[in-house]
Amino acid sequence: MSGQTIDSASVSGSGGRRIVGLAVLLIVVFLLFRTVLTGDFKQLFGSAQTGLSRQTIRFNTGADLLSLLLLAATAAGLVFTRIGSIALNTFREAVRNRVLYFILFFAIILMGASVVTRQLVYREEERFIVHLGLSCISFFGLMVAVFVGISLVYNELERKTIYTIVSKPIHRYQFLLGKYFGLLLTVYVIVAVMTFFFFFVMNYQSRITEEKIDELIYKVEADGLYTLQENAGWIRTSYLLKSAGASALRAAQSLAGFAHGPVTQNIMIVVVMYCLELMIVTALAILYSSFSTPTLSAVFTVLTFLAGRLNEDMMRLAENLMKKSMELQSATSFADLTLSAQIKIRLAEFVSLVVPNLDSLNVTSKALYQDTMQVWRYPVLYSICYTGCVLLISILIFRKRNFK
Amino acid sequence: MKVVETIGLSKTYVQDFLGVEYGRIKVRFRNRKVEALKDLTLSVEEGEIFGLLGPNGAGKTTAIKILMEIHYATRGKAYLMGRPLGDLRVKRRIGFLPENPYFYDYLKGWEFLDFYGQLYGMPRGARRARIEELLHLVGLSHAANLPLKGYSKGMNQRIGLAQCLLNDPQLVILDEPQSGLDPLGRKEVRDIILRLREEGRTVLFSSHILSDAEMICDRVAILYKGELVDVGSMNELLSAKTEQYELVVSGLAEAEIEKLGSGARRVLVSEGQALLIYGDEGSVQEAVRRTIQAGGKIESMTPRKESLEDYFIRQVGGGARPRSKGGAA
Numbered sequence: 001m002s003g004q005t006i007d008s009a010s011v012s013g014s015g016g017r018r019i020v021g022l023a024v025l026l027i028v029v030f031l032l033f034r035t036v037l038t039g040d041f042k043q044l045f046g047s048a049q050t051g052l053s054r055q056t057i058r059f060n061t062g063a064d065l066l067s068l069l070l071l072a073a074t075a076a077g078l079v080f081t082r083i084g085s086i087a088l089n090t091f092r093e094a095v096r097n098r099v100l101y102f103i104l105f106f107a108i109i110l111m112g113a114s115v116v117t118r119q120l121v122y123r124e125e126e127r128f129i130v131h132l133g134l135s136c137i138s139f140f141g142l143m144v145a146v147f148v149g150i151s152l153v154y155n156e157l158e159r160k161t162i163y164t165i166v167s168k169p170i171h172r173y174q175f176l177l178g179k180y181f182g183l184l185l186t187v188y189v190i191v192a193v194m195t196f197f198f199f200f201v202m203n204y205q206s207r208i209t210e211e212k213i214d215e216l217i218y219k220v221e222a223d224g225l226y227t228l229q230e231n232a233g234w235i236r237t238s239y240l241l242k243s244a245g246a247s248a249l250r251a252a253q254s255l256a257g258f259a260h261g262p263v264t265q266n267i268m269i270v271v272v273m274y275c276l277e278l279m280i281v282t283a284l285a286i287l288y289s290s291f292s293t294p295t296l297s298a299v300f301t302v303l304t305f306l307a308g309r310l311n312e313d314m315m316r317l318a319e320n321l322m323k324k325s326m327e328l329q330s331a332t333s334f335a336d337l338t339l340s341a342q343i344k345i346r347l348a349e350f351v352s353l354v355v356p357n358l359d360s361l362n363v364t365s366k367a368l369y370q371d372t373m374q375v376w377r378y379p380v381l382y383s384i385c386y387t388g389c390v391l392l393i394s395i396l397i398f399r400k401r402n403f404k
Numbered sequence: 405m406k407v408v409e410t411i412g413l414s415k416t417y418v419q420d421f422l423g424v425e426y427g428r429i430k431v432r433f434r435n436r437k438v439e440a441l442k443d444l445t446l447s448v449e450e451g452e453i454f455g456l457l458g459p460n461g462a463g464k465t466t467a468i469k470i471l472m473e474i475h476y477a478t479r480g481k482a483y484l485m486g487r488p489l490g491d492l493r494v495k496r497r498i499g500f501l502p503e504n505p506y507f508y509d510y511l512k513g514w515e516f517l518d519f520y521g522q523l524y525g526m527p528r529g530a531r532r533a534r535i536e537e538l539l540h541l542v543g544l545s546h547a548a549n550l551p552l553k554g555y556s557k558g559m560n561q562r563i564g565l566a567q568c569l570l571n572d573p574q575l576v577i578l579d580e581p582q583s584g585l586d587p588l589g590r591k592e593v594r595d596i597i598l599r600l601r602e603e604g605r606t607v608l609f610s611s612h613i614l615s616d617a618e619m620i621c622d623r624v625a626i627l628y629k630g631e632l633v634d635v636g637s638m639n640e641l642l643s644a645k646t647e648q649y650e651l652v653v654s655g656l657a658e659a660e661i662e663k664l665g666s667g668a669r670r671v672l673v674s675e676g677q678a679l680l681i682y683g684d685e686g687s688v689q690e691a692v693r694r695t696i697q698a699g700g701k702i703e704s705m706t707p708r709k710e711s712l713e714d715y716f717i718r719q720v721g722g723g724a725r726p727r728s729k730g731g732a733a
Contacts, residue, residue: 093508097510159506160506161508163472163474164500164505164507164520164564164568166473166474167473167474167495167500167577168524169492169496169523170492170523402474402476
C-alpha cells in the first residue's frame with residue numbers, strides 16, 4: 001500500500017531531523033553560554049571606536065564568527081524542527097497582521113518627529129533625541145510583545161485552529177515553544193527595524209545642520225559677500241538625499257555592530273538589554289495567555305512589567321525594613337526580630353524574587369550619562385533562567401488543558 | 405483489528421474559576437458540572453465507515469475531542485490502533501477534520517497545506533507532490549494561491565478534507581463533515597468518504613444529518629445526552645420489514661373515504677385527494693380493491709420502511725432509556 005511507504009519514509013526522516021534539531025539546540029546553548037561566560041559581552045557587537053563621524057569598519061574575528069554561527073544555528077533550528085515550523089508560521093501570521101504596522105508606523109513617526117521637536121529643547125539636544133528614541137523602542141517593543149503576542153496565542157484557541165494542530169504528530173510543548181520563538185522573532189525584528197530608524201535619524205541630524213547647508217548653497221564673492229548659487233535648490237536636495245543614503249548605510253553598519261561611535265555603542269547595549277527584557281516579557285505573555293483571556297493576559301503582562309521595573313525598590317524596601325526593625329527592636333540578628341517583622345521582610349524579599357528583576361536590565365540612564373559602559377554576564381544569565389522557568393510553567397499548564 | 409476502541413469513556417466539564425473552560429453546554433450558576441459523555445464503550449473495526457449519530461449536545465464532538473486529545477477524559481480509556489492516546493506514531497497515521505473548521509486565514513491554500521505537511525515531518529518533495537494531488541482531489545487546484553480568507557464555507561471544508569488526508573492516513577476522523585454545506589457539497593463529501601473506504605481507510609464521522617449517514621455508514625452508534633443508546637449495523641438497527649403503507653386516492657365521495665378510513669391508522673383529506681396510512685399489507689390491499697370498485701383512482705401506493713430518522717424519533721424522541729441503563733435488554 002502506498003500509505004505504508006510514505007508513512008515509513010516520514011518516520012525515518014523525522015528521526016534524522018530530530019537529531020539535527022537537538023544538535024542545533026545544543027550548539028546554540030553552548031555558544032550562548034560561551035559568549036556569556038568567556039568574557040565581554042560587548043565583543044558580540046564589534047569593538048568600540050571613537051567619534052560619531054569617523055567611519056571605521058572593524059572586524060572582530062572571534063565575535064563575528066560566533067555571531068554567524070549563532071545565526072546559522074537559529075536558521076537551521078527554524079527550518080529543520082517542528083518548533084521552527086510553528087515559529088515561522090507564527091512569524092508569518094504576525095507579519096501579515098495590520099496591528100504590527102500601526103505600531104511600527106507610530107514608532108517611526110515619533111522618532112522622525114524628533115527632527116522637529118529637538119528645536120524645542122534648550123541644550124543637550126542629542127541626549128534628548130537618544131532618550132526619545134530609546135523610550136520609543138522600549139515602549140513599542142512592549143506593545144508588540146503584549147498585544148500581538150497575546151492575540152496570537154488566543155486566536156489559536158478561539159478560532160480552534162489548535163484542534164487540527166493537536167491532531168498532528170507534535171507535542172503540545174512544541175506548539176507552545178514554537179509560538180514563543182515565533183513571537184520573539186517578531187518582537188526582535190520590530191526592535192531591529194526601530195533601532196535602525198533611530199540610528200538613521202541620529203546620523204541624519206548630525207549631518208544636516210544649517211551651517212553646512214549654507215556653506216554649500218552660498219558662494220563667497222571677491223568682495224566678501226555671500227550670494228546664493230544659481231542651482232541652490234538642486235544642491236540642497238542632492239545634499240539631503242546623499243546624507244540620507246549615507247545615514248542609512250551607517251545605521252545598518254551600527255546595527256550590525258561594525259561601526260560604532262561611543263553613543264551608538266552605548267545605545268546598542270541598551271537595546272540588547274531591552275531585548276533581554278522583552279525575552280522575559282514575551283514569556284510572561286505566553287504564560288498568562290496559556291490560561292487566561294486576552295484582556296486579562298494583557299493587563300497581567302503590563303502589570304508584571306511595571307512591577308518588574310520597580311523591583312529594585314522592592315529590594316530596597318526589604319533592606320530598609322530589616323535595618324529599621326533592627327534599630328527599633330535593638331536586635332542583633334534576624335532571628336531576634338518579632339515574628340511580624342520577620343514575615344514582612346521575608347514577604348518583601350519573596351516578592352522581589354518572584355517578580356522579574358527588569359530594573360537591573362534597564363541601563364538607559366547609565367548609557368546616557370556615562371561615557372563607557374560595562375555589560376555584565378549576570379543580566380544575560382538571569383534573563384535566560386527566568387524565561388526558562390516561565391516557559392516551563394506555561395508548558396505544565398498547557399499540557400493538561402482542555403481547549404475550548 | 406479494532407482501529408478505535410473506547411472503554412467507559414466519560415467526560416465531565418467543570419466551570420473553571422478563572423473563566424477559561426466553560427463546558428460546551430450552557431451551565432446554570434448552581435449546576436457547575438456538566439456530564440457531556442457517560443461511559444461510552446464502543447469499537448470501530450478496520451475498513452468500515454462508522455457513524456456517530458445523535459442530536460446536538462449528544463456528546464459526539466466530545467467523544468471525538470477526547471480521541472484527538474483536544475480534551476482529556478475524566479474517566480475511562482481509549483485506544484487508537486491498539487495504542488493508548490497520545491502516541492505520536494499513531495497520530496502520524498490519523499487524519500482529523502474538526503467541526504466547522506477554521507484555518508489560518510492569512511495563509512494561502514498551498515502555504516497552509518505545506519505548513520501542516522511540515523508538522524507531519526514530510527520531506528519537501530513528497531509534500532509538494534501530495535499537496536498537488538490533494539488539491540486536485542478536493543477540486544481546489546484553482547484556489548491554491550488564494551488566501552484562505554477568501555474561501556467560501558464549502559471551500560474551507562474541502563481544504564479541511566485535504567489537510568486531513570495529507571499524511572495518507574489509515575484512520576480518518578471527521579466531525580460533522582457535512583454541516584453547513586449545500587446538497588451538492590454534501591454529495592461531494594459523501595463521495596469522498598466512500599472513496600476513502602475503497603482505498604482501505606477506516607472512517608469515523610459524526611453527523612446529525614441522518615439521511616446522509618444512512619446512505620454510507622456500515623455501522624452507526626447513536627448517542628443521546630452523553631449516553632450510548634444503540635450501536636450496530638444499519639440492518640440490525642432498522643427493522644427490515646415494511647412499517648406502513650401510504651395510499652393516495654382521488655375521485656371518491658366523502659362517505660366512501662370514511663368507509664376506507666375505518667381500517668387505516670390515519671386519514672388526511674385535501675382537495676379531492678385522500679392520504680390513507682395502513683399498518684399491514686392485508687388492509688391496504690382491501691382498500692385498493694374497494695377504491696377501484698367505487699370508481700376511484702389510485703394516485704400512488706408506497707410501502708414505507710423504517711428510516712434512521714423514524715428509528716431515531718422512536719428511540720430518542722419517545723423517551724427511550726439508553727441501553728446501558730436498560731439492564732439486560
